[in-house]
Amino acid sequence: MLKIANFRRFLICGLLGLILTGVVSCLKSPNTKAPQLEFWTMQLQPKFNGYFKDAIGTFEVANPGIKVHWVDVPWGAMQGKIQAAMGSKTAPDVVNLNPDFAIQLAARNAWLNLDPVLTKGESKEYLPSIWQAGTLDGKAFSFPWYLTSNITIYNQELFAKAGIVKPPTTYQELAQTAKQIKEKTGKYAFFATFVPEDTNDVLESLVQMGVQLVDKQGKAGFNTPAGKAAFQYWVDLYKQGLLPRESLTQGHQQGIQLYQSGETAMLFAGAPFIDTIAKNAPQIANISAVAPQISGQTGKKGVAVMNLVIPRTTKTPDAAVKFALFITNATNQLAFAQASDTLPSNVQAVTDYTTKLASGNDKSTIAQGKSIGAQQLAQSEILIPPLKNLNVLKKAIYDNLQAAMLDEKTVEQAVANAANTWDAGK
Structure with a gap:
């Protein structure tokens, strides 16, 4: 009987040891679920669903540790929605805003300061006058995205x-x-x-x-x-x-x-x-x-600008910066400009866009209008200074x-x- 009791005690202890080992293993094992970026845009669905599906897919393949969740917000709802999200600490990681509103929140230190996280070469990828419009008190807070020029x-x-x-x-x-x-x-x-x-x-x-x-x-x-x-x-x-x-x-x-x-x-x-x-x-x-x-x-x-900003509260600043740079790089800006009839703010994309228009056979009024808008970019700037x-x-x-x-x-x-x-x- 003593041997049976000892065996039972040994078995119970062994089982407890296995359970505890499993618990400790679970606690110590890294979370295999990829971090998720939340990306908000303004009224771009459903017209650009295909564009963003392809762009986000390309980004995720190139960055297997990052998943992007895209949320599109109606134009008129964005200001209230982002303010509520900032207040409840549930803000997205990357958000599309216009400079007038973005600068109001920049004055409250809402956005990530881009100067310490970007190289000089990365900031120079954008039209200088347009980049300058995304600064306040000498600090850059936004990535220029697409433009419209009257x-x-x-x-x-x-x-x-x-x-x-x-x-x-x-x-x-x-x-x-x-x-x-x-x-x-x-x-x-x-x-x-x-x-x-x-x-x-x-x-x-x-x-x-x-x-x-x-x-x-x-x-x-x-x-x-x-x-x-x-x-x-x-x-x-x-x-x-x-x-x-x-x-x-x-x-x-x-x-x-x-x-x-x-x-x-x-x-x-x-x-x-x-x-x-x-x-x-x-x-x-x-x-x-x-x-x-x-x-x-x-x-x-x-010129009017739409930009991308990164809330300072993001838990994944490195990934957010990487994604914002990706969406606004020359390849993606050119593709979006062609899909949306807007103008790019990336220097190389502007050159490519203008070249494609000049070499095309489209003589329609809208093609002429786009060509005029692109040619104006050399003299274009945000005319209203950044003001709180x-x-x-x-x-x-x-x-x-x-x-x-x-x-x-x-x-x-x-x-x-x-x-x-x-x-x-x-």
Whole structure:
């Protein structure tokens, strides 16, 4: 009996030893599940499902230790969603944002500082002026991705009725064209919005006219002769009846509608809008042609950027940086530009894109528009400087411009009031 008891004790101890060994082994064994990156984009599904499936697949094959989970967020929901995710510490590892919003969070130290993790060669892969737009206080926080550059889309029939041979290239010519079209056709030449929550187009026009929005100390830099002249330009157009009255209350979508209905002679938008016009108003598309973006005496052309940022809270910063560099490399930027009718920000991709357009046989209006947009990149930059409170500056300028247009203030008062508002609230 003693031997049986001893055997049972030995068996139990042995089994316990095996169990404990298994537990310790499980605790010590590395997690074989590959780390997962969460990647958020803005309203790119379902059109680009194939593109991202291929791109992510290629990345995962080249980096077997990393898995990428792609999440697409509706355009209007992104700001609220990313802020909520940041607050609950569930932010993605790589996220697609526009610079205006990204810089607001950069001011709160939300994004990974890229300077210590990138080589100088990697940062120089992007157009210099576009890279600079993703910096704040001298620190880089974003990877430039795809671009859009406004061109002039114009109604050839209205131009012919007004006796205009070629579209304007400067704001001075634009004012003359607006007057001639109104007098000869009764139509408006174009639509501009002064709604602060909408586009930055009017704010950018001030920069193109030679206005410095803020000085090196961050104070208002536009209470100058150049600033007053730029304010006067827009006030005069409105008071002379050369801008639609709804410019003070409606946004850029109204401008699209007016052009598509034949009520305006020009639309300032990216080349992809040509396809939109063709779908919504084919008769207008058939008489539309394209020309370079309007500029001022500076010759500067504006460009809009979509970028990639990495939340500072990411648990896999190395993998996130590697993925962001991959998505924005020359090969992938060129492929995405061709698939999306946007423009690349990678230097090599821009060269390849321009070469392909020049060597192609496509003579369509949209192809011409894309070619013009690509050629403009050499003179293009983010016209609005990186500002923590851009919305405050924009509202101050737009509100005071409206007041001057409605004769509630003189131009001098409007400029001074806008400058004081910015300096007090920035």
